[in-house]
Amino acid sequence: MEFQGYRRKTGRVGIRNHVLVFPTVVCSSEVARMISEKVPGTVYARHGGGCGHVGEDKEQVIRTMLGICGHGNVASVLLVANGCEVITPDVLTPELDKIGQSYAIVSVQEDGGTPGCVEKGVKLATKMVADAAKLKKVSIPLSELMVGLECGGSDAFSGLTANPSLGVMADKLVAQGGTAIFSETTEMLGCENVLAQRAADDKVSKDIYRVISEAEKTAMSGGVDIRGTQPAPGNIKGGLSSIEEKSLGCIRKGGSSKIVQVVKYGERPVKKGLVIMDATAADVMNNTGLLAAGCQLIVFTTGRGTPVGANIAPVIKVSTNSVLYKKMTPNIDVNAGVIVDGEGTLESVGQQVFDKVLAVASGELSKAEALGHREFDIHFRMIV
Amino acid sequence: MKPKAILIDTKDNVATAFQELKAGDKVTVSLGGKDVTTTLVMDIPFGHKFALADIAAHKPVVKYGETIGLATAAIKAGQHVHIHNMESQKGRGDK
Numbered sequence: 177m178e179f180q181g182y183r184r185k186t187g188r189v190g191i192r193n194h195v196l197v198f199p200t201v202v203c204s205s206e207v208a209r210m211i212s213e214k215v216p217g218t219v220y221a222r223h224g225g226g227c228g229h230v231g232e233d234k235e236q237v238i239r240t241m242l243g244i245c246g247h248g249n250v251a252s253v254l255l256v257a258n259g260c261e262v263i264t265p266d267v268l269t270p271e272l273d274k275i276g277q278s279y280a281i282v283s284v285q286e287d288g289g290t291p292g293c294v295e296k297g298v299k300l301a302t303k304m305v306a307d308a309a310k311l312k313k314v315s316i317p318l319s320e321l322m323v324g325l326e327c328g329g330s331d332a333f334s335g336l337t338a339n340p341s342l343g344v345m346a347d348k349l350v351a352q353g354g355t356a357i358f359s360e361t362t363e364m365l366g367c368e369n370v371l372a373q374r375a376a377d378d379k380v381s382k383d384i385y386r387v388i389s390e391a392e393k394t395a396m397s398g399g400v401d402i403r404g405t406q407p408a409p410g411n412i413k414g415g416l417s418s419i420e421e422k423s424l425g426c427i428r429k430g431g432s433s434k435i436v437q438v439v440k441y442g443e444r445p446v447k448k449g450l451v452i453m454d455a456t457a458a459d460v461m462n463n464t465g466l467l468a469a470g471c472q473l474i475v476f477t478t479g480r481g482t483p484v485g486a487n488i489a490p491v492i493k494v495s496t497n498s499v500l501y502k503k504m505t506p507n508i509d510v511n512a513g514v515i516v517d518g519e520g521t522l523e524s525v526g527q528q529v530f531d532k533v534l535a536v537a538s539g540e541l542s543k544a545e546a547l548g549h550r551e552f553d554i555h556f557r558m559i560v
Numbered sequence: 561m562k563p564k565a566i567l568i569d570t571k572d573n574v575a576t577a578f579q580e581l582k583a584g585d586k587v588t589v590s591l592g593g594k595d596v597t598t599t600l601v602m603d604i605p606f607g608h609k610f611a612l613a614d615i616a617a618h619k620p621v622v623k624y625g626e627t628i629g630l631a632t633a634a635i636k637a638g639q640h641v642h643i644h645n646m647e648s649q650k651g652r653g654d655k
Contacts, residue, residue: 332607336576340568340624366650370626415576415607417621417641418648421628428568428624516578518562522591 177352179321179537180313181472182248186275189320190248191472191537193311194219194488195304197254197297198245200268201226201261204284204293208256211282211297217305218254219487221552223464227261228559238263240442240554242271243468245279249488251308252278254301256293259285280304313539319353319448321537324466324474325429327360328459331479332414333496335425337525338477338512342494344526345475345533346431350449357445357466358430359453361391365406366419367427371452376434383438387454429477441555442468459484461555463491473536475529483507485549490542492532509543565604567591567612569625574609574641576623581610601638609641621646 182190197220199208205222212220221244225237245253245268253272255265265281272279280300287293325342327334346356364371368388375381395401406419416422436449442465445451455465463474463486473489476482479496481504495501498513510529514520520528536542565575567589575589575596581604588597589612596612604610609623615635620627629646639645 335624336566336568336578366648367626369649412643415605415609415642417609417643417646418629419650420626420648421623424624424626424628432569432625515566516562522566522568 177318178315179318179534180539181316181537182311183314183316184248186246186277188248189316192249192489193251193308194249195252195301195308196221196250196488197256197301199256200263200265201258203258203261204256207284207290207293210294211256211301214298215301215305218301219550221487223552223554225554225556226263229262229556230560233556233558236441237554237556238267240464240468241268243442243444244488246272246275246277247467247488248472251311252304254297254304255279255281256297257281257283259283322355322471323349323533324471325356325358326459326462326474327426327429327477329478329480329482331496333516334477334479335428337515338494338496339425339429340522341512341525341529342429342475342477343431344522345529346450347433348530350433353448355445355448355451356430357451357453357469357471359455359462360426360457361387361454362457363426364388364423365392367423370420371435374435376436380435380438387438439469441465444470456555460551460553464552464554475533483549484551485544487550487552490536491544492536492542493544494529507543565589567596568623570594571622571625573611573613573615573622575612576609577604577606580606598638601636602640604640611635611637611639611641613637
């Protein structure tokens with residue numbers, strides 16, 4: 177099976193053709209916004225990072241920025257520097273050169289402050305948009321599609337309707353040679369054994385145990401015993417009998433394939449198939465990590481409702497129940513609540529999600545995209 | 561017609577109630593072209609599980625195609641399956 181997308185000179189594949197105006201630090205983020213607002217056809221990324229990072233955190237922010245700036249959905253990137261930040265453009269450009277990504281640079285400190293930087297940035301971005309418009313779509317096999325799986329604002333139906341439907345879609349995608357990534361490590365607690373049994377090899381199995389144990393320790397170091405309270409009394413009242421059952425309701429959105437690799441937040445997998453990303457459960461930061469890893473689109477289930485999209489990629493929303501669908505129809509692409517209503521099954525909704533993924537990959541706008549949702553946030557733990 | 565319950569994986573030996581179900585209700589769940597009919601022997605609240613077949617003590621309770629815990633007593637088809645007759649293999653935080 178194929179979709180219509182862009183084959184970049186970086187070797188990466190895109191389903192959108194964005195020119196990204198990217199501030200390398202929070203200090204230049206407003207300047208980046210001013211440039212982007214003056215140049216139709218650009219998107220920009222507001223974030224709080226770029227300075228004060230140390231150690232692994234710094235590596236994570238750099239890895240994420242590189243994944244976003246070199247993304248298959250990004251035709252070219254305008255880096256908007258302040259000038260004295262930790263992650264200046266010259267921290268990013270050696271890798272962008274290496275992969276062959278097109279970029280240009282403006283600097284608030286070197287280009288005449290805000291007005292000069294905006295003026296120069298607008299000129300550069302205008303040219304970049306014109307160049308990007310010349311690129312043509314081609315047929316690309318589904319094996320080159322990478323889909324991120326996410327849930328937010330979950331409810332009692334999440335684990336019964338929407339997440340298992342996503343699992344059906346993920347199994348179909350993996351059967352076609354494609355890649356699906358699920359994450360939210362804290363929501364895998366209690367499922368170490370279950371997941372490890374599905375590991376493709378020993379290394380993956382060890383990685384699964386390691387990342388779940390580390391997530392638990394990180395929470396513990398913040399004074400919170402997250403395992404000790406699971407399932408919560410409210411969960412038990414609602415019918416959940418064990419932490420395994422609770423976690424599986426989340427994990428099932430990855431389907432039932434073998435797990436081929438465990439990657440860090442924002443790390444690009446080298447294997448195709450079902451992948452785990454060790455990442456925060458915070459929705460927008462999680463989405464950014466999935467995109468930095470190379471996902472060209474995200475499918476997002478919700479029971480309570482959330483409008484979140486992403487700046488460089490479509491987000492497809494799947495509601496878990498029809499009450500939410502009726503309340504937030506403008507935001508929801510597929511309603512898995514029909515399973516409860518007797519108007520659909522896990523298989524039929526799974527097929528519907530799969531068909532929607534294919535259509536959106538070939539250019540159909542998702543609801544979040546059409547509404548102008550462009551949420552973006554990089555996950556890091558501290559700034560010193 | 562609104563389904564009374566849902567079966568998520570063909571390997572599962574429990575189904576989950578989509579409505580408040582009553583003892584004596586005949587509940588049919590379907591997946592992958594297969595139907596399983598169970599007569600409930602007790603009331604099952606919305607969101608709670610019931611056994612589709614007998615589960616012997618210490619045997620796995622399977623949902624999502626995976627073991628979600630072990631039976632702590634023999635469970636008959638149609639019975640409520642919850643913390644009174646199954647237990648996580650990971651222990652429970654509240655006891």
